[in-house]
Amino acid sequence: MKYLTEFRNGEIAQRMAREIHSAATRPWKIMEVCGGQTHSIIRNGIDQMLPAGIEMIHGPGCPVCVTPLELIDKALAIAAQPGVIFCSFGDMLRVPGTEGDLFQVKGAGGDVRVVYSPLDAVELAVKNPDRQVVFFGVGFETTAPANAMSVHLAKRRGLENFSLLVSHVLVPPAIEAILQSPGNQVQGFLLAGHVCSVMGYWEYPPLAERYSIPLVVTGFEPLDLLDGIRRAVIQLEAGRHEVENAYSRVVTYEGNRAAQKLLAEVFEVTDRAWRGICVIPKSGWRLSEAYREFDAEERFHITGIHTQESALCRAGDVLRGAIKPAECAAFGNECTLRHPLGATMVSSEGACAAYYNYGRFLSAEELASAGSGLTGAAHA
Amino acid sequence: MPEHSNTGAPVLSKSVPDFSNWSCPLPLVGYPTIVMGHGGGGKLGNELVEHLFLPAFRNPALENLGDAAVLELTGGRIAMSTDSFVVQPLFFPGGSIGELAVNGTVNDLAVSGAVPRFLSASFILEEGFPLAQLAAIVEAMARAATTAGVQIVTGDTKVVERGHGDGCYINTAGIGVLREGIQVGPHRAQPCDVVLVSGTIGDHGMAIMSVREGLEFESQIRSDCAALNGMIADVLDAVGMAVHAMRDPTRGGLASTLNEIAQSSGVGIAIDEASLPVRVEVQSACELLGLDPVYVANEGKAVFFVAPEAADSVLKVLRAHPLGRDAARIGQVTAEHKRMLVARTAMGANRVIPTQIGEQLPRIC
Numbered sequence: 001m002k003y004l005t006e007f008r009n010g011e012i013a014q015r016m017a018r019e020i021h022s023a024a025t026r027p028w029k030i031m032e033v034c035g036g037q038t039h040s041i042i043r044n045g046i047d048q049m050l051p052a053g054i055e056m057i058h059g060p061g062c063p064v065c066v067t068p069l070e071l072i073d074k075a076l077a078i079a080a081q082p083g084v085i086f087c088s089f090g091d092m093l094r095v096p097g098t099e100g101d102l103f104q105v106k107g108a109g110g111d112v113r114v115v116y117s118p119l120d121a122v123e124l125a126v127k128n129p130d131r132q133v134v135f136f137g138v139g140f141e142t143t144a145p146a147n148a149m150s151v152h153l154a155k156r157r158g159l160e161n162f163s164l165l166v167s168h169v170l171v172p173p174a175i176e177a178i179l180q181s182p183g184n185q186v187q188g189f190l191l192a193g194h195v196c197s198v199m200g201y202w203e204y205p206p207l208a209e210r211y212s213i214p215l216v217v218t219g220f221e222p223l224d225l226l227d228g229i230r231r232a233v234i235q236l237e238a239g240r241h242e243v244e245n246a247y248s249r250v251v252t253y254e255g256n257r258a259a260q261k262l263l264a265e266v267f268e269v270t271d272r273a274w275r276g277i278c279v280i281p282k283s284g285w286r287l288s289e290a291y292r293e294f295d296a297e298e299r300f301h302i303t304g305i306h307t308q309e310s311a312l313c314r315a316g317d318v319l320r321g322a323i324k325p326a327e328c329a330a331f332g333n334e335c336t337l338r339h340p341l342g343a344t345m346v347s348s349e350g351a352c353a354a355y356y357n358y359g360r361f362l363s364a365e366e367l368a369s370a371g372s373g374l375t376g377a378a379h380a
Numbered sequence: 381m382p383e384h385s386n387t388g389a390p391v392l393s394k395s396v397p398d399f400s401n402w403s404c405p406l407p408l409v410g411y412p413t414i415v416m417g418h419g420g421g422g423k424l425g426n427e428l429v430e431h432l433f434l435p436a437f438r439n440p441a442l443e444n445l446g447d448a449a450v451l452e453l454t455g456g457r458i459a460m461s462t463d464s465f466v467v468q469p470l471f472f473p474g475g476s477i478g479e480l481a482v483n484g485t486v487n488d489l490a491v492s493g494a495v496p497r498f499l500s501a502s503f504i505l506e507e508g509f510p511l512a513q514l515a516a517i518v519e520a521m522a523r524a525a526t527t528a529g530v531q532i533v534t535g536d537t538k539v540v541e542r543g544h545g546d547g548c549y550i551n552t553a554g555i556g557v558l559r560e561g562i563q564v565g566p567h568r569a570q571p572c573d574v575v576l577v578s579g580t581i582g583d584h585g586m587a588i589m590s591v592r593e594g595l596e597f598e599s600q601i602r603s604d605c606a607a608l609n610g611m612i613a614d615v616l617d618a619v620g621m622a623v624h625a626m627r628d629p630t631r632g633g634l635a636s637t638l639n640e641i642a643q644s645s646g647v648g649i650a651i652d653e654a655s656l657p658v659r660v661e662v663q664s665a666c667e668l669l670g671l672d673p674v675y676v677a678n679e680g681k682a683v684f685f686v687a688p689e690a691a692d693s694v695l696k697v698l699r700a701h702p703l704g705r706d707a708a709r710i711g712q713v714t715a716e717h718k719r720m721l722v723a724r725t726a727m728g729a730n731r732v733i734p735t736q737i738g739e740q741l742p743r744i745c
């Protein structure tokens with residue numbers, strides 16, 4: 001199978017890890033932006049292959065975790081309405097809102113369905129003209145084009161029973177927020193490869209310049225990640241701060257122009273809350289004026305739902321590397337795997353979840369010997 | 381009352397059916413679907429037994445049609461197990477709910493060290509369920525029982541109103557006789573034990589997922605649904621007491637089974653990811669959906685924890701059996717990282733594989 005094994009070659013990986021070891025003379029803190037990259041780092045144990053001084057900080061790029069509590073509550077309210085078919089990507093179903101999750105709404109009789117593409121939801125709307133079909137459109141720039149296409153098609157076909165509950169978030173403003181935060185420790189970024197496949201990387205040179213920080217467009221396979229880290233370390237050691245593309249088999253400087261054009265037509269920039277972190281100005285997309293009629297919040301009159309994020313949660317500090325999970329007062333008390341408060345506990349790969357999952361069972365030596373899930377947590 | 385008349389029904393032969401040419405003995409009384417009366421204990425229910433269940437499952441214990449089957453068992457210890465089957469879709473590449481219902485209970489008995497002997501079969505049918513589908517399911521069960529060498533000796537049928545069921549649910553319970561001197565259990569794994577798996581993982585779960593929601597892949601993935609008692613008997617005949625624990629990793633996949641054994645036995649388990657047998661098409665489908673094959677269900681695989689000196693013999697016996705051709709040695713038990721499953725990744729690093737909280741869901745990113 002093409003691309004299933006080529007970028008997972010253990011021998012080449014060891015060689016690349018050795019290059020990183022010989023390049024690194026000082027400790028560096030590098031953040032991988034995307035949740036998919038975090039998953040791959042933990043899954044393959046990439047962090048264990050690095051020199052002790054190279055620390056990977058897991059970034060806020062998991063769309064499931066950063067979707068704000070308020071939007072989950074809105075999803076629950078819509079999905080519970082009679083006559084609604086509520087469609088979502090699978091892993092949003094167990095993200096807890098203030099009261100329960102979509103699984104519980106389904107259990108109570110709501111018609112909640114897992115789909116693999118928003119275009120499937122459009123088809124459902126065509127086949128069920130007497131039902132309101134809603135798609136839960138979350139994610140970064142990566143999932144946005146398909147969501148944009150769904151409302152674009154719905155408009156063209158005159159579908160009055162399709163709408164989108166939108167909470168898109170954007171990578172560049174999040175990176176800037178991290179860099180501006182007091183006590184920031186991140187010295188280099190691995191940019192999210194799939195986001196860049198859509199958006200290109202023309203947005204990033206000004207950031208590299210303004211904050212004197214290397215930014216490396218990076219993929220998701222073990223060799224991609226090691227190459228991204230290697231390039232970031234080499235730049236840091238040389239005192240350079242450039243935007244580099246280590247994922248050129250997928251990403252171009254311009255990105256997907258057709259997708260960008262559609263995105264500009266369907267969405268407009270808005271302020272967006274990030275779960276357990278804060279509201280980041282101009283960090284999200286909502287439907288533009290021309291497509292507002294497809295906004296599920298308007299259609300179901302739920303604009304009045306306002307949910308406060310937990311005041312206890314310090315996910316933002318954990319994400320910045322300012323504190324370790326156990327240093328948060330809510331950790332293991334108000335905040336657990338079953339009742340997570342912030343992004344880092346919601347995701348199974350989040351620093352708090354990994355710490356909570358394994359840390360409780362183990363002695364210090366076992367923690368040290370047990371593997372990547374733990375060292376990943378200990379870093380963040 | 382229905383318009384159909386009883387008088388036109390053909391009189392069916394009660395001779396022992398030949399399964400190689402066996403076909404649905406319906407229509408019974410002209411109903412193409414299940415009606416409430418099929419569960420009412422009256423004539424319709426009796427006809428279902430007489431014309432469908434009995435010809436398919438026929439054996440002396442069942443033939444009496446008493447309130448309970450009366451069985452002769454010799455030997456000391458008896459193992460008993462039960463399982464309910466609610467799979468959707470009912471028919472999938474490589475099998476149906478019928479094979480699952482027989483093999484699931486047979487396998488639970490077999491991995492407990494028992495020789496499976498007798499099963500019960502209870503059906504909960506939804507009003508309107510096509511009789512032709514029921515007949516196909518019953519036929520599949522009969523075939524699976526014959527293959528596994530067990531008898532279905534008692535059963536029950538209930539019908540629920542339309543909308544109160546999902547077509548067909550099946551419960552099977554089974555009893556088997558423990559093999560002499562066999563002491564296996566999830567709490568018996570010991571440090572230094574070698575961990576073996578009898579074949580490729582994740583086939584059943586991905587077969588089901590590929591037909592649900594209309595997902596289609598280039599090459600069809602088939603369920604591995606199979607009765608493991610024959611293969612397990614070969615292993616126990618060869619090495620007996622050297623097998624400390626066995627499990628069939630069904631729901632939750634290999635990872636859940638290994639975590640359960642690590643916790644029950646109070647040991648650590650270390651596996652080598654590169655040694656896990658996974659079909660290329662299963663791996664590809666998992667990549668596409670963001671799933672990990674170690675968490676995907678199997679219905680025809682067994683995991684063995686065996687004393688290190690017996691590991692090579694067990695592997696040889698497994699590979700000589702048609703269901704164990706892809707058997708592999710995947711890891712060992714350790715006194716370190718107790719109650720945890722740790723995998724050595726292809727990169728040479730370690731990762732903890734935890735038990736999942738719920739079912740595995742396709743990921744966005």
